[in-house]
Amino acid sequence: MDDIIGPSAYMHLLGMKIEEAAYPHARLSLSYDEKLTNPMGTLHGGVIASLIDAALGCALFQDAKVRGIATLELKVNYLKAVSGGKIFAEGEIIHRRGSMAFGQVRIYNDKDLAAMGSATYRLIFQ
Numbered sequence: 866m867d868d869i870i871g872p873s874a875y876m877h878l879l880g881m882k883i884e885e886a887a888y889p890h891a892r893l894s895l896s897y898d899e900k901l902t903n904p905m906g907t908l909h910g911g912v913i914a915s916l917i918d919a920a921l922g923c924a925l926f927q928d929a930k931v932r933g934i935a936t937l938e939l940k941v942n943y944l945k946a947v948s949g950g951k952i953f954a955e956g957e958i959i960h961r962r963g964s965m966a967f968g969q970v971r972i973y974n975d976k977d978l979a980a981m982g983s984a985t986y987r988l989i990f991q
Contacts, residue, residue: 888927917982920956933989
């Protein structure tokens with residue numbers, strides 16, 4: 866399923882996998898890797914922020930009319946440190962009007978809610 870949005874070197878670098886993607890939803894996964902940790906040994910917050918952005922981007926690119934996106938705003942609430950296991954991002958575009966879209970994502974560490982985030986996008990059409 867990685868070819869849904871074409872190759873993304875950054876997603877591959879982090880080890881993200883697209884589990885499901887059908888507008889307006891997307892589900893991504895990532896396995897905990899010590900190379901992605903901060904000095905405390907927990908998953909770096911930037912990785913979680915990247916998962917949020919990637920999940921919503923994947924959902925948006927499921928609309929055939931969308932040719933590009935630009936992240937205008939990204940917000941993250943970190944709820945639990947991640948120090949192992951599998952990480953899942955479940956995202957949904959919940960509002961879209963014209964060339965703007967807004968979505969929300971829940972990040973799970975195995976079954977525990979670890980973070981929540983939202984983002985606003987500018988959409989580019991054909």
